[in-house]
Amino acid sequence: MQNNSKNGHKHHGLGSPNKIKVLMYHLITNDKKLCEKHRNIAVHVDEFRSQMEFLDRCGFVTITFEDYLLFLEGELNLPKKPIILSFDDGFADVHKYAFPILREFGMRAVLFIMGDRKIKTNSWDIPSGVLQLPLLADYQIIEMHDAGFEIGSHALTHSMLTHIPREKSWEEISRSRMLLEIFLNAQVKSFAYPFGSVDATLKILVKEAGYKIGCGTYSGPPVLGKDPYEIRRILIQGQLNTLQFALRVSSPYHFLEWTWWQLKKNGLIKSK
Numbered sequence: 386m387q388n389n390s391k392n393g394h395k396h397h398g399l400g401s402p403n404k405i406k407v408l409m410y411h412l413i414t415n416d417k418k419l420c421e422k423h424r425n426i427a428v429h430v431d432e433f434r435s436q437m438e439f440l441d442r443c444g445f446v447t448i449t450f451e452d453y454l455l456f457l458e459g460e461l462n463l464p465k466k467p468i469i470l471s472f473d474d475g476f477a478d479v480h481k482y483a484f485p486i487l488r489e490f491g492m493r494a495v496l497f498i499m500g501d502r503k504i505k506t507n508s509w510d511i512p513s514g515v516l517q518l519p520l521l522a523d524y525q526i527i528e529m530h531d532a533g534f535e536i537g538s539h540a541l542t543h544s545m546l547t548h549i550p551r552e553k554s555w556e557e558i559s560r561s562r563m564l565l566e567i568f569l570n571a572q573v574k575s576f577a578y579p580f581g582s583v584d585a586t587l588k589i590l591v592k593e594a595g596y597k598i599g600c601g602t603y604s605g606p607p608v609l610g611k612d613p614y615e616i617r618r619i620l621i622q623g624q625l626n627t628l629q630f631a632l633r634v635s636s637p638y639h640f641l642e643w644t645w646w647q648l649k650k651n652g653l654i655k656s657k
């Protein structure tokens with residue numbers, strides 16, 4: 386895939402696939418208290434709107450991983466400034482608040498949802514004290530899928546895959562893909578590791594289950610395409626001002642963040 390990406394880039398002479406940023410959101414809400422309490426998962430709808438306005442004004446065009454894969458196969462040209470927006474967990478509020486704004490700007494996104502469609506709330510967040518909120522109903526997912534959104538798997542039940550037996554993680558990975566494909570009547574090509582928890586074996590399982598993309602959070606190389614099974618994403622926290630958002634979208638951010646994590650990993654910077 387690495388070679389393809391390089392060749393593809395040369396052939397098309399458009400965009401710059403290794404500069405594509407993948408942003409990660411969870412919940413978009415109008416609940417100010419929730420935003421203050423859980424900055425890592427909740428972004429206020431007004432902030433989200435200004436962020437989309439900003440992207441639009443800067444000439445960014447949203448693509449999905451499916452588009453990116455088509456580009457690697459030489460089937461699709463990329464826009465000049467592509468960006469991927471991803472939403473983890475499939476909160477119902479994404480349909481209520483983010484979807485209308487994205488539509489307004491002609492944008493699309495990637496939703497990572499649970500393969501087990503019986504799960505109705507973010508029960509995995511209970512230990513961290515996050516309020517229980519409704520997840521997307523099936524019809525809402527279908528509506529967004531029909532609007533060109535990509536649906537990826539976030540495992541069956543949002544288990545910490547590095548902490549359960551391998552047979553269980555295989556089930557979480559492969560069965561969720563199968564169930565979502567039946568549900569959507571479409572191929573599911575991308576996977577996001579719950580809690581961003583990933584290791585070398587899991588990456589192999591994700592590949593063997595037929596996915597083309599595996600999304601991490603704080604791990605993976607800073608360049609998209611270097612490791613398609615551990616794609617680094619940029620968490621968009623709540624309460625960012627425009628400058629902070631602009632910095633996250635700008636090219637060197639991935640490298641700065643990556644360097645910081647390397648230093649931290651090697652004990653050169655103390656964790657908070």
Ligand SMILES: [Zn+2]
Binds near residue numbers: 539543579580
């Ligand atoms: Zn998640």
